[in-house]
Amino acid sequence: xxxxGEAPVIELKGVTRILQEAVPVTLVRDIDLVxxxxxxxxVTGPSGSGKSSLLYLLGLLDLPTEGRVLIDGIDTSxxxxxxxxxxxxxxxxxxxxxxxxxxxxxxxxxxxxxxxxLGRLDGDEIHARGMALLKDFEIDDQAKKRPDQLSGGxxxxxxxxxxxxxxxxxxxxxxxxxxxxMRNSEIVQGIFADLAAKQGRTVxxxxxxxxxxxxxxxxxxLVDGRIDSDTRR
Amino acid sequence: MFWRVSMGIAAAQLxxxxxxxxxxxxxxxxxxGFFVATSALMSGSEKDMVQRLLDNAPHITIKDEFREAAPxxxxxxxPQGAVTLTNTxxxxxxxxxxxxxxxxxxxxxxxxxxxxxxxxxxxxxxxASKDASAGIAGIDPEKERFxxxxxxxxxxxxxMRLKTASQGIVIGQGMSIRLGLGMDDLATVVSxxxxxxxxxxxxxxRTGNLLLDEGQAYMLIKDAQVLLxxxxxxxxxxxxxxxxxxxxDYAAQLESRWGYRTESWQxxxxxxxxxxxxxxIITYSIVGAIMAVAAFGIFNIISTVVMEKRRDIxxxxxxxxRAGDIExxxxxxxxxxxxxxxxxGWGLALILLQMLGTVEITVPGLMDTQKLPLEKxxxxxxVGGAFALISAVVAAWFPARxxxxxxxVDIIRGAT
Numbered sequence: 001x002x003x004x005g006e007a008p009v010i011e012l013k014g015v016t017r018i019l020q021e022a023v024p025v026t027l028v029r030d031i032d033l034v035x036x037x038x039x040x041x042x043v044t045g046p047s048g049s050g051k052s053s054l055l056y057l058l059g060l061l062d063l064p065t066e067g068r069v070l071i072d073g074i075d076t077s078x079x080x081x082x083x084x085x086x087x088x089x090x091x092x093x094x095x096x097x098x099x100x101x102x103x104x105x106x107x108x109x110x111x112x113x114x115x116x117x118l119g120r121l122d123g124d125e126i127h128a129r130g131m132a133l134l135k136d137f138e139i140d141d142q143a144k145k146r147p148d149q150l151s152g153g154x155x156x157x158x159x160x161x162x163x164x165x166x167x168x169x170x171x172x173x174x175x176x177x178x179x180x181x182m183r184n185s186e187i188v189q190g191i192f193a194d195l196a197a198k199q200g201r202t203v204x205x206x207x208x209x210x211x212x213x214x215x216x217x218x219x220x221x222l223v224d225g226r227i228d229s230d231t232r233r
Numbered sequence: 234m235f236w237r238v239s240m241g242i243a244a245a246q247l248x249x250x251x252x253x254x255x256x257x258x259x260x261x262x263x264x265x266g267f268f269v270a271t272s273a274l275m276s277g278s279e280k281d282m283v284q285r286l287l288d289n290a291p292h293i294t295i296k297d298e299f300r301e302a303a304p305x306x307x308x309x310x311x312p313q314g315a316v317t318l319t320n321t322x323x324x325x326x327x328x329x330x331x332x333x334x335x336x337x338x339x340x341x342x343x344x345x346x347x348x349x350x351x352x353x354x355x356x357x358x359x360x361a362s363k364d365a366s367a368g369i370a371g372i373d374p375e376k377e378r379f380x381x382x383x384x385x386x387x388x389x390x391x392x393m394r395l396k397t398a399s400q401g402i403v404i405g406q407g408m409s410i411r412l413g414l415g416m417d418d419l420a421t422v423v424s425x426x427x428x429x430x431x432x433x434x435x436x437x438x439r440t441g442n443l444l445l446d447e448g449q450a451y452m453l454i455k456d457a458q459v460l461l462x463x464x465x466x467x468x469x470x471x472x473x474x475x476x477x478x479x480x481x482d483y484a485a486q487l488e489s490r491w492g493y494r495t496e497s498w499q500x501x502x503x504x505x506x507x508x509x510x511x512x513x514i515i516t517y518s519i520v521g522a523i524m525a526v527a528a529f530g531i532f533n534i535i536s537t538v539v540m541e542k543r544r545d546i547x548x549x550x551x552x553x554x555r556a557g558d559i560e561x562x563x564x565x566x567x568x569x570x571x572x573x574x575x576x577x578g579w580g581l582a583l584i585l586l587q588m589l590g591t592v593e594i595t596v597p598g599l600m601d602t603q604k605l606p607l608e609k610x611x612x613x614x615x616v617g618g619a620f621a622l623i624s625a626v627v628a629a630w631f632p633a634r635x636x637x638x639x640x641x642v643d644i645i646r647g648a649t
Contacts, residue, residue: 052646053646056642056645056646059551061551061641061642061645062642081555081556082555082556082557085550085553085554085555085556086553086555087553088551088552088553089552089553089554090553092553094548094551094552096548096645100544100545100547100548102242102245102545102548102549103249104242104245104246104248104249105245113238113242113549113552114552114553116237116238116241117238117552117553117554117558118553162552166553174645
């Protein structure tokens with residue numbers, strides 16, 4: 001989907017992130033990036049190039065040492081940690097390489113947790129939406145199982161369903177297929193493509209998988225913490 | 234809603250670690266149970282002993298003596314005198330409380346005050362070739378009924394018979410057994426003044442206190458005055474007031490008003506009451522240590538959960554949970570353990586109190602076996618419960634703060 005005319009949903013302006021350790025480590029440097037609503041962007045680069053660090057900055061999990069991060073045009077620089085958490089809760093959804101599902105809870109409970117925390121829906125609505133999301137990913141029959149009773153692919157689909165729980169505008173994925181076999185990798189890849197193409201969500205995915213990266217209409221390639229190329233197909 | 238989410242996560246994590254949760258909950262329960270049982274025992278025995286003290290003696294006693302010897306007239310006349318006098322002998326004065334009748338009358342006019350002039354002394358009671366030393370209390374039987382519980386402890390006869398019988402005496406059961414002296418028998422009573430009287434036993438009491446039952450005898454004050462050769466003299470004014478706890482202040486007022494040494498029951502038993510304090514400190518320190526161990530148990534389990542759950546904490550924060558939500562999750566776990574431990578502890582305490590209530594003991598100085606005195610009031614349960622909850626919250630607070638301080642990106646970066 002071309003998103004050239006859409007409004008920016010996330011903007012990085014002159015963002016640098018340096019880890020202040022005994023020897024300071026620069027994770028990303030001088031990043032200027034505009035992600036528009038409905039874009040499907042893959043982020044690639046060699047190991048240690050700053051792909052994941054860039055994703056964490058885009059997702060407000062990490063704060064820049066320099067520069068600004070704008071969400072829906074609003075500068076988040078002065079936000080408190082609580083306000084950043086509120087933005088993540090309402091507007092952003094994360095999928096990681098490992099599913100990170102909570103082992104004590106059922107599949108359905110894992111998916112509904114963000115909705116319960118947001119508190120916009122009542123109990124019945126939360127249950128219905130949770131089941132609908134699981135059905136979208138064809139795992140509604142696993143709703144009452146615990147994560148350790150599912151296959152890797154199923155768990156990752158649950159993780160995607162959880163990321164979509166609060167109907168976020170942006171999905172940020174860090175190597176979402178990195179821990180899956182080829183078949184499950186293709187399924188998850190298809191899900192992300194559909195999220196952007198059919199649901200109009202913004203998807204930003206860090207990946208080593210060339211097929212996954214090629215499936216995205218836009219690719220940002222990082223080398224040594226800087227944007228080496230930003231190409232649209 | 235936020236609370237429900239936090240509580241749901243907390244409950245799930247506790248359920249997931251059933252064994253650890255059970256161990257730490259039992260730790261709290263044991264602490265609460267033993268705290269309540271020990272506290273009930275300590276408080277019960279203290280109240281029991283204090284009640285015995287109050288039952289067998291007046292709340293305040295005015296004595297025919299002074300706290301400090303009167304200064305020599307020469308020292309009053311020449312306080313800065315150049316000559317020092319040594320080895321001066323205080324003037325001898327007739328013992329007894331002057332104008333005790335007026336004093337008693339004035340005190341008795343005050344609401345809630347019962348006052349009685351009494352003459353106390355020593356005598357030998359002799360019967361069938363056996364002697365027993367006895368403290369003699371010359372009393373007014375009408376008032377003695379309100380001052381002590383002797384009347385209600387009468388096994389045979391009564392104090393009131395002192396008024397109707399000529400030369401009557403009331404003795405304790407211990408003395409009665411020791412001398413073989415029964416009701417209506419005539420005992421020979423010899424005073425330190427050398428006077429000998431034949432007196433008839435008109436009552437036998439039993440308080441359970443060995444000192445009283447074997448060593449105290451009561452008679453009319455006028456008989457005691459004759460026996461002790463102290464006509465018209467009373468050397469004690471014995472007072473009972475409505476609130477025993479106010480005795481110390483009231484005694485001080487009376488002493489400053491009349492000048493005579495005035496002792497409250499607290500002053501008389503100061504050493505004894507001091508022992509209660511030491512005993513309480515020791516006991517509560519031990520029980521406090523049990524609670525501290527239980528608190529460390531909670532601290533340990535929640536710290537472990539926080540360490541194990543760092544990844545889950547990070548993912549919850551990446552979802553949009555605030556640091557406060559995370560802190561609440563672990564605090565709630567502490568409160569859960571504290572609450573459940575408190576209720577289990579209360580149950581355990583009830584069982585322990587039930588068991589302790591059946592134990593019979595013989596207290597040194599008392600004649601009868603008695604059941605352990607227990608105070609089963611809500612206070613002990615309340616304090617035990619509060620102690621458990623506060624310990625649990627404090628123990629959970631530190632790891633909860635640590636959990637809230639987790640930076641999700643550090644964990645996620647390390648995990649991927």
